[in-house]
Amino acid sequence: MGGQAKGKKKNKPKRKDHRPNQDVGFVGLSPQERMKLRMHEKAKKKTAEKYSVQQLLEKTQESMDSFDFEMAGLFCQRALDVDSNNLQALDMLGHISCELGHMQKAKEVLLRAVELSPDVGHSKYMNLGQIHTGQEAVDYYSRGIHVLLSALEKQETVAQAAAGAAAAMTDEHHELPTAKDVSVAYCSIAEIYLTDLCMEEGAAEKCREFIERALKYHHDNPEALQLMASYLFSTEKIQEGKQYLLKSVGLWLPAQKESAAPCTTEEDVQNEVPPYESRITTAKLLIESEEYETAVDVLESLLEEDDEVVQVWYLSGWVCYLQWGKAKEQREAEGRGATEEEQEEWKALQEAARSYLTNAKKLYNKLRCDDQPMLEHAEQLLGELGGEMEAEEGEPAVDDDYEPCSDEEEDDGTPMEH
Structure with a gap:
């Protein structure tokens, strides 16, 4: 009895796996990128469970109020992770990105807000204009x-409506x-x-x-x-x-x-x-119109607020130089000699001008600014005033460890323009 050939085993059909593929969206990513994306998704889920979007936006606003825009950006991005179409979050992230100098990011976020709500909310258009x-x-x-x-x-139109309705519109x-x-x-x-x-x-x-x-x-x-x-x-x-x-x-x-008066709150003032930049222009215009004392008040307040702006030091030196020159001209026009008190006043103005311009020049070099006309004018004035001031002669010079300012601050170095 001849042996029959054994039939080939039929492969059993594989059972279909109906479980969702957890790696959809990970195709083409490196292991590191997959891990980063998984961690982001995990953080997103944890954030949604722990904080509401409104709570995250409140945290965002708190950070913005304290000028911590890096932290504000993190809170705002978490809010958008939970609700990617939240208009308030998009507006806020656009503004934050502008403050951080991330202009491309700001454009993308703000244009998304325009796409979602072109006829409601003006702030996105103001930021895009800037x-x-x-x-x-x-x-x-x-x-x-x-x-x-x-x-x-x-x-x-709704002015006569109930106050509650108006409040509801504000919240929305x-x-x-x-x-x-x-x-x-x-x-x-x-x-x-x-x-x-x-x-x-x-x-x-x-x-x-x-x-x-x-x-x-x-x-x-x-x-x-x-x-x-x-x-x-x-x-x-x-x-x-x-x-x-x-x-x-x-x-x-x-x-x-x-x-500083008790009856006035800082917020009211x-x-x-x-804005700071607008007040620099104020100082320029006051100098041009020979309102020197008022210009000094404006410049002093600017230095107290931020002493990293070269142009403010330069303008402070220039206005003192102009006051010094004007005082001497007045005495010469009167055809009399200067009193001891007047001579002391001239010397004080001369030394103040030297101090401000010396700091302007040193800060200019530290920050690697690019405004040659301003630098040349400062050097010209220093030459007429007796040269740069040594640190021990007057106020402390700019610290050697002085940190450079932002690109926007470096750009704000144009001399006397309207």
Whole structure:
């Protein structure tokens, strides 16, 4: 009996695995990248279980209020991990990214907010305007103003409604616009026509038009008044410009000087004080209009706030030099010799100018700034004043371990422009 050939074993069909593939989305990633992504997902889940989005945004705001933008960015990103379409979180992260100098990230986040809610919330357009220049910036600011005006009109419509309804609207949109916001936005456009687009046809007329609109919505806006002063100075209307400038400074400088008084809170004062960069322009305009003592007050407050800005040291030295020269000219014009008291005053101004300019030059080199005209002018003034001051002669010179400032601070070194 011949043996039969054994039949081949039939392979049993494999059982289908209906469990979800945990590695979907990990294809093509290195082991390190997979581990990082898994850790991120684990942290995201843990965050969602421990904190609500609103709690994370409150933490974000607290960090922003204390100028800890790195920490604010971490809290805000966690909020977006939980709710990627949260408009408040997108707006806040856009602003935080701008503060940290992460402009590409800011653009992506803010444009996402525009995509989700083009007609509600003006702050994203204001931040986009700050990121861009020229006509692009004007376009973003204009869209923001359109949103602002629509919101203000809506507020007027519901003005007679119950207070609770108004509060509900505030919670939903996270921002309640004011006429002052409109004024500030118009100032931003006017400034572009005074700088980036100053050579465009009709730029001067557009600049004045937008400043007047800003003053229409907030007639006591220091920034708008100062912009009008800059505009008038640029058109050789010095006396009229000086009136606007002094009115602008009078709205915030006295309160800032008296901010130590018990009846005045720091928050109240800061709400009225223009931004740091704007106050540098204030000092320049005051020097140009020969309001030297007021310029000194402004510059001293700037140094107390931040002593890492070369231009503020330079302007402080320049104004002391101008005061020194003016005092000598007055005595010579009167045709009499200087008294001992006057000679001491001249020497004090001369030494103050030397000290400020010496620090300006040393800080300039430390920070590797790039403003040759300012450096040359400082050196010229020092030459007339008797040369650089040694550290033991006056106030302490800039520390050798001085840390460089940000790129934005380095860029803010232009001499006397409006």
